Amino acid sequence: MQPFALSAVEASELIHKRELSCEDLARSTLAQIARYEPEIRAFAYLDPEAVVRRARELDKLTPGHALHGLTFAIKDVIETFDMPTTYNTPAYASHRSGKDAACVATVRALGALVVGKTDTVEFGANGRPAATRNPHNLMHTPGGSSSGSAAAIAAGMAQLAFGTQTGGSIIRPAAYNGVFGFKPTHGVTSSEGAKVYAPSLDTIGWYGRSVADLSLVADALRICDEPSNVPVALRGLKVGLYRGPHWDKVDASGKAALESTAAALAREGAEIVELALPADFESLSAAQQIIIRQEGRRSFLPELLSRPDVMHPLIRQTAENVVGYRHSDLVTAYDTAAMCRSKFDALFRDSGHLDVVLTPPALGEAPYGLDDTGSPACNSIWTLLHAPCISMPTGLGSGGLPVGIQMVTARFGDRRLLDVAWAIQRDLGLGVAPCAHMRSEI
Amino acid sequence: MQPFALSAVEASELIHKRELSCEDLARSTLAQIARYEPEIRAFAYLDPEAVVRRARELDKLTPGHALHGLTFAIKDVIETFDMPTTYNTPAYASHRSGKDAACVATVRALGALVVGKTDTVEFGANGRPAATRNPHNLMHTPGGSSSGSAAAIAAGMAQLAFGTQTGGSIIRPAAYNGVFGFKPTHGVTSSEGAKVYAPSLDTIGWYGRSVADLSLVADALRICDEPSNVPVALRGLKVGLYRGPHWDKVDASGKAALESTAAALAREGAEIVELALPADFESLSAAQQIIIRQEGRRSFLPELLSRPDVMHPLIRQTAENVVGYRHSDLVTAYDTAAMCRSKFDALFRDSGHLDVVLTPPALGEAPYGLDDTGSPACNSIWTLLHAPCISMPTGLGSGGLPVGIQMVTARFGDRRLLDVAWAIQRDLGLGVAPCAHMRSEI
Numbered sequence: 028m029q030p031f032a033l034s035a036v037e038a039s040e041l042i043h044k045r046e047l048s049c050e051d052l053a054r055s056t057l058a059q060i061a062r063y064e065p066e067i068r069a070f071a072y073l074d075p076e077a078v079v080r081r082a083r084e085l086d087k088l089t090p091g092h093a094l095h096g097l098t099f100a101i102k103d104v105i106e107t108f109d110m111p112t113t114y115n116t117p118a119y120a121s122h123r124s125g126k127d128a129a130c131v132a133t134v135r136a137l138g139a140l141v142v143g144k145t146d147t148v149e150f151g152a153n154g155r156p157a158a159t160r161n162p163h164n165l166m167h168t169p170g171g172s173s174s175g176s177a178a179a180i181a182a183g184m185a186q187l188a189f190g191t192q193t194g195g196s197i198i199r200p201a202a203y204n205g206v207f208g209f210k211p212t213h214g215v216t217s218s219e220g221a222k223v224y225a226p227s228l229d230t231i232g233w234y235g236r237s238v239a240d241l242s243l244v245a246d247a248l249r250i251c252d253e254p255s256n257v258p259v260a261l262r263g264l265k266v267g268l269y270r271g272p273h274w275d276k277v278d279a280s281g282k283a284a285l286e287s288t289a290a291a292l293a294r295e296g297a298e299i300v301e302l303a304l305p306a307d308f309e310s311l312s313a314a315q316q317i318i319i320r321q322e323g324r325r326s327f328l329p330e331l332l333s334r335p336d337v338m339h340p341l342i343r344q345t346a347e348n349v350v351g352y353r354h355s356d357l358v359t360a361y362d363t364a365a366m367c368r369s370k371f372d373a374l375f376r377d378s379g380h381l382d383v384v385l386t387p388p389a390l391g392e393a394p395y396g397l398d399d400t401g402s403p404a405c406n407s408i409w410t411l412l413h414a415p416c417i418s419m420p421t422g423l424g425s426g427g428l429p430v431g432i433q434m435v436t437a438r439f440g441d442r443r444l445l446d447v448a449w450a451i452q453r454d455l456g457l458g459v460a461p462c463a464h465m466r467s468e469i
Numbered sequence: 470m471q472p473f474a475l476s477a478v479e480a481s482e483l484i485h486k487r488e489l490s491c492e493d494l495a496r497s498t499l500a501q502i503a504r505y506e507p508e509i510r511a512f513a514y515l516d517p518e519a520v521v522r523r524a525r526e527l528d529k530l531t532p533g534h535a536l537h538g539l540t541f542a543i544k545d546v547i548e549t550f551d552m553p554t555t556y557n558t559p560a561y562a563s564h565r566s567g568k569d570a571a572c573v574a575t576v577r578a579l580g581a582l583v584v585g586k587t588d589t590v591e592f593g594a595n596g597r598p599a600a601t602r603n604p605h606n607l608m609h610t611p612g613g614s615s616s617g618s619a620a621a622i623a624a625g626m627a628q629l630a631f632g633t634q635t636g637g638s639i640i641r642p643a644a645y646n647g648v649f650g651f652k653p654t655h656g657v658t659s660s661e662g663a664k665v666y667a668p669s670l671d672t673i674g675w676y677g678r679s680v681a682d683l684s685l686v687a688d689a690l691r692i693c694d695e696p697s698n699v700p701v702a703l704r705g706l707k708v709g710l711y712r713g714p715h716w717d718k719v720d721a722s723g724k725a726a727l728e729s730t731a732a733a734l735a736r737e738g739a740e741i742v743e744l745a746l747p748a749d750f751e752s753l754s755a756a757q758q759i760i761i762r763q764e765g766r767r768s769f770l771p772e773l774l775s776r777p778d779v780m781h782p783l784i785r786q787t788a789e790n791v792v793g794y795r796h797s798d799l800v801t802a803y804d805t806a807a808m809c810r811s812k813f814d815a816l817f818r819d820s821g822h823l824d825v826v827l828t829p830p831a832l833g834e835a836p837y838g839l840d841d842t843g844s845p846a847c848n849s850i851w852t853l854l855h856a857p858c859i860s861m862p863t864g865l866g867s868g869g870l871p872v873g874i875q876m877v878t879a880r881f882g883d884r885r886l887l888d889v890a891w892a893i894q895r896d897l898g899l900g901v902a903p904c905a906h907m908r909s910e911i
Contacts (some may be wrong), residue, residue, distance in 0.1 A: 133774060353879035365808075
């Protein structure tokens with residue numbers, strides 16, 4: 028196996044045993060990028076020479092943290108001191124930040140090697156789509172807005188990647204590209220230095236090639252009170268099966284992914300419970316829309332005043348509050364969300380409590396075309412609930428594109444969610460959905 | 470009256486009538502800074518030549534917005550594209566951001582003239598104090614963390630200034646320096662580009678020399694659904710008088726400021742109601758501490774990993790979570806705060822509702838010395854409630870330093886609060902507490 032195709036955990040072990048140099052990993056990854064980037068277009072910025080130079084510097088140091096030397100791609104709404112941050116918008120085409128975003132500074136301080144900036148839907152919101160294509164089928168969207176980060180992981184162009192989620196921008200691309208994606212509890216990582224869209228929803232998350240890879244980053248960012256409690260046994264695990272209000276829109280492959288995973292968990296001894304959420308949860312999707320538009324309105328005011336000429340019409344509509352949302356709507360949305368968060372958490376705490384909720388990560392396979400990045404229908408209420416979410420690939424659907432499952436738990440249950448997901452990955456034999464670009468090299 | 474001593478509204482009118490040039494206002498303000506900055510030390514960065522150049526450019530344009538040409542000081546935790554942003558911390562001594570924070574970009578797009586960066590408590594948190602001294606008595610603190618911004622307004626060194634509040638960092642310095650200060654509803658302005666400390670509390674606010682000055686900025690930032698509804702009549706206004714749990718620690722001058730204002734309002738026909746908050750509000754101060762430390766822990770993780778050697782011990786304790794707060798504490802704090810927000814708002818909505826709450830802005834006059842910036846005891850629960858707060862000076866206390874009042878109302882009641890405050894300023898004849906530096910020039 029060539030180094031680029033290693034998981035983060037595998038590469039980390041080899042680097043710590045000095046059986047793999049950071050430079051060799053970097054060069055292998057850069058070669059993979061050079062080979063497939065012209066068709067995938069995952070990156071908004073690359074500086075291969077700088078990456079090799081930094082890899083050599085890392086080889087001179089004794090590896091400390093597990094992230095030492097691992098390749099990391101950064102969504103281009105997240106600031107980096109040494110690379111442009113353009114938000115995929117013309118007004119910031121030449122923008123360079125003087126410093127790293129908090130998440131980037133953290134992983135760099137631990138030795139991670141930033142390989143480049145990945146393309147994004149404009150501002151991580153809803154303007155211009157990324158140029159990125161789905162590595163499993165170039166005619167299909169990789170999803171959005173973290174389009175390039177998810178595609179880069181799928182195509183072997185980085186081992187780890189940061190994304191952001193305000194609606195469904197981490198979990199949906201993870202599902203569409205057949206990789207592992209994690210949106211932690213809102214606020215559990217600093218999002219300083221990432222473009223602000225709707226701050227009460229915006230969350231930094233990341234992609235990898237296994238749950239263990241995702242845990243490496245979770246530990247680096249110190250998001251959990253406890254160390255890992257593995258091993259978790261699937262026997263006796265209580266799983267809430269939630270098909271959700273959009274189940275009739277989920278395609279057959281997406282439905283099969285959920286149902287077959289539930290059946291497999293049941294065979295392993297897990298207890299599967301049909302979950303019905305309380306009636307007031309029905310208003311959460313509308314509440315999320317009110318919050319995203321009202322908070323987005325403030326976030327894009329500077330651009331509306333200074334560069335309206337280059338503003339995407341969709342962003343401009345938000346900034347101008349064309350819909351006419353009022354603050355009284357926003358208060359109701361906030362208070363409804365707060366009440367539902369407390370109720371949702373109780374599902375995982377009270378007697379007969381659930382361990383996780385099992386639910387679709389998206390409406391199925393990635394849609395055809397590059398303009399429509401797909402629907403966040405399966406994501407927005409979990410984002411609003413501030414709940415940690417993980418997306419895991421289960422295989423390919425009838426259209427040849429990946430499908431998977433999503434699991435969700437209570438706020439700050441990130442450790443438990445990762446541990447349960449790891450057990451499920453292991454016992455059900457889940458892994459990154461095979462993609463031609465990876466297969467040809469392994 | 471020399472131009473520097475004009476209120477923002479007065480200067481704006483003269484500029485729009487072409488009776489005052491932006492350059493003359495800038496030069497007058499810079500002369501005032503040159504004269505008193507050596508003793509006040511309000512500024513962390515000044516570039517007088519650049520200010521004059523920009524003022525000349527503004528004079529070539531037709532004044533559009535009311536902010537055109539007005540002098541604006543920016544707290545040094547808020548990024549500016551053309552000036553350093555140091556957070557008063559050694560690790561960022563040479564930091565320059567590639568762009569303006571959202572609030573700065575907004576007022577600059579409307580023609581405001583940024584005169585410099587104002588000194589702050591380290592990171593706007595609790596490390597190294599600002600070098601700033603109280604213009605009313607150089608041996609006393611100006612309060613913190615927005616020390617330089619409030620002092621600059623008091624000493625005639627700018628007409629408007631941005632600050633930030635996570636505990637009591639806008640309202641307390643306003644009271645100590647005898648100026649008008651406003652902390653709007655949390656989230657009603659974008660705080661992008663301001664140093665993140667505890668994002669669910671961090672709020673951009675501002676200082677001026679009258680309520681009308683504060684309203685200029687509120688309108689520029691589009692924080693209100695409605696235009697101003699002035700005139701408000703004091704007769705029939707329902708005011709909740711809240712002395713608070715720290716009343717026994719408020720000094721005699723601070724007590725007199727509150728009681729005499731309540732009495733004056735009653736004479737004007739307002740109905741003064743003794744307010745008792747529900748019992749569960751007693752836990753809000755502790756909840757605010759848990760949130761500020763837990764969120765602050767994440768915010769300072771990059772510095773802890775990359776520059777622990779230059780980290781202030783207090784910031785480091787937060788980053789290392791020395792107290793050992795757990796996520797379960799944080800969930801309880803969040804849910805308690807959310808429930809109390811809804812209950813607090815109801816005081817202003819239900820039958821027999823209040824218009825505003827009248828409460829102390831600080832424990833009285835500014836303490837002696839520069840190391841202790843005073844207590845946020847009178848501020849932290851309002852910040853946690855996300856409620857808009859305004860601080861108004863009422864005069865000088867027995868120690869010769871300013872005292873004042875604070876008014877608070879429901880979330881997103883910013884317009885109503887400003888309108889009521891304007892009526893009170895007008896009918897009770899309130900104004901900036903006179904300071905020797907201002908008097909000598911008028």
